[in-house]
Amino acid sequence: MAESGMDPEIFDQFLDQLQRYVRERLIPAEKEVIEHDRIPAAILDEMRNMGLFGLSIPVEYGGAGLNMQQYARVIHVMGYAAPAYRSIFSINIGMFSSALKNGGTEAQKAEWWPRVAAGEIACFGLTEPGSGSDSAGLQTTAKPDPSGNGWILNGTKRYITNAPSAKVALIMARTNKDNLPKNTHVSAFIVPMDAPGVSTGTPDKKMGQSGAHIADIMLDDVHLPGEALLGGETGKGFRFAMMSLDNGRISVGAMAAGLARRALDSAIRYANERKAFGEPIANFQLIQQMLAESEMEIYAAECMMDDVTARADRGENVLRKAAAFKVFASEMCGRVVDRVVQVYGGAGYLAEYDAERFYRDARIFRIYEGTTQILLLQIAKHMLREWKEEQR
Template sequence: MTEFSAAAADENETLREGIRRYVRNRLVPLEERVAEEGAVPDEVVQEMRQLGLFGLTVPEVYGGLGLTVAQEVELVIELTWASAAFRSLLSMNLGVGSQGILADGTDEQRNKWLPRMASGELIAAFALTEPDSGSDSAALRTRARLDGDHYVLDGSKRFISNAPLAGVFTIMARTSAERLPGNAHVSAFIVPRDTPGLSVGQPDKKMGHSGALTADVYLDGVRVPVSNLIGGREGRGFQTAMKALDRGRINISALCVGQGRRLLHEMLSFSADRHQFGRPIADFQLVQAMIADSQADLYAAECMVKETARRCDRRENISMYASCCKMFASEMVGRIADRAVQIFGGSGYMRDSVVERFYRDVRLFRLYEGTTQIQQLVIAKALRQQFEKSTANGEGR
């Protein structure tokens, strides 16, 4: 759906304004508490459930709001004016946790799991990364062995977002010992948290993102029914992950835009209030240059993200564009955070500074869901394929 009625547009704008007020009046004042306690308060989680934030991207037929990607981007930008920990709590329900089941799951799987994810009754987690398998995710070692009408899973996962809170995991595992063409040795399984043999390690201690919980997940003889194999067919897990990953990369890019907006706001506020040599530092041209560069970076990223979201809604192949967005936006917000610390000076290096916290938080965005270097490989490979195809057709000479 790419065209919207005036009523639908008004409804989306009302939702956006509601989230904007909630974020700035409710979530921003809680940022320091979340950073100190290392968790989003339970009452906030319940409020997010009541607001329907866990179901923004789940279709209405399963109890969600069924937002388009373009609508999702607008709301994520508003949501991430606050600490990224709040968005992280929702991220798997909005992204691969639900979208994988939506894209490739059976009707039974969609009807059973998506309504509970949309309501926030279940917080989802997606378990692909392993101790020896990061960027080369198809090299995972976790095994799934068919035993009658069940699969038995053994292995471990690392850095799994929401693992300490999750009620259900999407677990990627090998169903073939050999690495098969198209990564057909990887399958995806829905595994409830209370399944015997599944355990979660202690929350990771990270550079930033306090309150956004990650942990290792251990699988020791975990038995799941055949009906929990996503799509009911082996060998589709990697493709399922990749389908959801494009939308996830757009979402992360929108997150970077939201964080960049907040950082630029803090820079403007501080430079107007901070006086040196008898006047605000905002009057100094070198400070103005950093602010101007940040606005240009932010504008470019926002345009990229919104255009790619529209292409996605038109069902175009956006894998290369999603990688462009993720690469540029994550690098962009890192540059803005660095400039913010520079403008704040010594104050920006103190642990009680909002820009110091954001500086540590945004460093992660260049790493997860595909590092900058992985995005470069994706982009270069896609361009080379396009060039070879056009050359074979006698074009572009």
């Protein structure tokens, strides 16, 4: 079923407004974000008022009702500014909202969609100290509460984006001690972060992406009512999580393309200002080669973004193409920021210049929401499965 999204003319006006906001408000505030490792409260309030926390949530629940193509274009525009700005609302409109859409009950949607659309920050708890890509290694447990129809959760989640500031988490937990086919031993739970027994660790110090926080979530005999189980059924949590990861991977790909575009624009400006041998280094052909190669790769990623999101809006299964887009865009961004450091030369290695920050900020794109290596295996697995089915 195709998703219509926001009226195209209204959306274009919103996007124009957002581009101005990014350049006139968010980019000038980056120095403060980096210095204090947080987004200023005033900017968070502005982002809530602009509706950024509810972009993909249906209008009837307080959101903007964007389709996937519009959602990705917004993330691409936001990607031009520091990654922390996207990170703070990306789980709301990405994996959390998508999981609710795909697997939530009507009561769960009615309770949580308006809250996250209004700006209550969400997080997504799948990764653990001993398991990331390997869901069979997941150790967090959810056992029936002997005193009623609820659940008791125990375990630890690791590297959870927005955990220190989140009001709600979607937590994956074992509801069966055995590893069952198709990961039906894993279920999803909506967990208020102020529930007794929920705590978060100290935010981790990271290579880059200042202002975007990750931390552990500890679950110590957390009692939840029965309605906390996503969809009201056990054994479906992993499927809901994987379906929502398509959304997350598209978001990361769009962000990577946006950051690559920002980095390239920075390199073009620097190459025209920096002089060597009596002329701007932009006149040197090997500098031009690095700029041109970056432009080609960014353009290719932007085309992939438009294609995969259009397919998603038509109702196609985009698991393979979303993975392909995420891999290409994240690897592309790594190559672009590396070239940008090279264009800057010695200055590119100094924290005084943006190139050094772009380089550090980009590195995580190839790791979270599925590492490049895991996604390559997933793409190949689906290709081979389709080939075998075609031979029957």
